[in-house]
Amino acid sequence: MSTPNLQALGWDAAWADWLASSKYAGAAVGRVARMETSVVTLWGAGEPVLAQLPTRLKAPEDRPAVGDWAVFQPGPPTAKVRDILPRRTLFERRAAGRRTQRQVVAANVDVVFVVSGLDGDFNPRRIERYLAAVAHSKARPVVMLTKAGALSEGQRARVRADSEAVAGEAPVHLIDVIDRVEPDAAEQYLGEGTTAALVGSSGVGKSTLLNHWAGEQRQETREVRARDGRGQHTTTHRELFVLQGGALVIDTPGMRELALWADTSALEGAFPDIEHLAGACRFNDCRHGAEPSCAVRQALAQGELDSARFESYLALREEVEATSAEVEAQRRRSDARSQRLGRRPGSRSGRR
Ligand SMILES: Nc1nc2c(ncn2[C@@H]2O[C@H](COP(=O)(O)OP(=O)(O)OP(=O)(O)O)[C@@H](O)[C@H]2O)c(=O)[nH]1
Ligand SMILES: [Mg+2]
Ligand SMILES: [Zn+2]
Incomplete structure (x- = not known):
């Protein structure tokens, strides 16, 4: 299989300028x-290249994400990633586990579909959480509510109102690509060279959407479990796909929970x-708690702000x-450790 060329993958003058003026010029x-x-699997240089990661890029939080641009040293014997270009956008979350660290999900995406x-x-509430993660990523959010075919007109109107009330500036689409409710609503976001990512819980229809856009079965899909209506974690890798029209789409595995990594x-x-x-x-650092003349509390009292949304x-x-405080504490501990060991605070070896 030959991969699309760099331009078809979204490589543009700004990326080229960065490379040309870096120490990797010509790489x-x-x-x-x-x-x-x-x-990592790299595209853009003819055949797909399987490249190894250097130690520096192996820690979960430092790893490349699908969508990243990587400078690499071609083989033989094995290709090696040398560096990652500075990201324009990055969808990330807090990794599961005791240690406070981030997990990168998708890089350099223009649009994130919250499915x-x-x-x-x-x-x-879940949509709000995802939209906070998208806001942090700097990509454009779009809310896709799938499986709308089973709903009556009245139910659709209600869901639309409830969703628009929490979506902020993000557009909301009720769709069904199987029962054909607005099946092509996403086309407007999938222009040539645009990179989009699909995120959401398992079983919501991310891969089904990708297959619909691609016009063919690119990804396996599987029914939700009859017992509890949950997805079966069918997609297990983050992966990039190229559509006929030239858009790039990253399908991701369903998330059990999206813990925020944001500010x-x-x-x-x-x-x-x-x-x-x-x-x-009244106070520009108002926390909307017990402060006097709090406009947020006032709006709550007058029913202008929904209390569930405020909660x-x-x-969030x-x-x-809490996560920022943990990161700060972790950093202080490791700086103290580095100092004891005579290393420069914040140096890579000190942070491990
Ligand atoms: N009726 C209907 N069914 C849908 C729609 N979208 C997805 N489905 C069904 O929902 C089930 C799960 O779809 P998937 O595309 O596998 O879901 P996913 O989000 O990719 O799930 P993971 O890969 O596990 O994260 C499949 O049986 C789909 O046929 C839709 O718009 N309408
Ligand atoms: Mg899937
Ligand atoms: Zn306030």
Whole structure:
């Protein structure tokens, strides 16, 4: 199989300029199309290249993500990744496990489709959480509510209203690619050279959407479990696909939970209504708790701001702040350790 060329994969003048003025001028580059633990699949140089990662890029938080541009040293014997180009956008989350660290999901994506099924998976709180992660990524969010065919007109209107109330500036689409409800609603976001990612819980129909856009079965899909309506984690790798029209789409495995890796400014992006209200609070660092003249509390009392949405905002803020505090504590501990060992604080070896 021959891979698309660099231009077809989204390589543009700005990427080329970066490379030409870097210490890697003239080196081979490729786009990460698939990621396994220590091997990446790179496209853009004829045949797919399987490249090894250097130690420096092996830690989960430092690893390349699908969508990254990588400078590499071609084989033989084996191709090796030398570096990753600075990312324009990055969808990331907090990794599961005790250690506080991030996990990169998809890089250099223009659009993130937040996919949610209207068959039981639907939950406005989950959409808020995903939108906060998209705001942090700097990509453009689009909410795709799948399996709309089973809903009556009235139910659709209600779901649409509930979703638009939490979607902020993100467009919301109710679709069904099997029962053909607005099956081509996403076309407007899939222009030539655009990179999009599909994210959401297992079983919501991410791979089904990809197959529909591709016009053929590129990814396996599987029914949700009859017992609880949950997906079966059918997709197990993040992978890049090229559509006929020239758009690039990253399909991802369903997430059990999306723990945020973000800063509070991402919440501003996901909760523009609350941010707007906050502009009228007396204190510009108002936490919307017990402060006097809090416009957010006032809007709550007057029923202009939904209390479930405000609770959700507070919970996500707490989560983001707790993670930042843990990261800071981790950094201090490792700097102290480095100093004891006589290393420069913050040096790579000190951070491991
Ligand atoms: N009726 C209907 N069924 C859908 C739609 N989208 C997906 N499905 C069904 O939902 C099930 C799960 O779809 P997948 O595409 O495998 O879901 P996924 O999000 O890729 O799941 P993971 O790979 O596990 O994360 C399949 O049986 C699909 O046929 C839709 O719009 N309408
Ligand atoms: Mg899938
Ligand atoms: Zn306030």
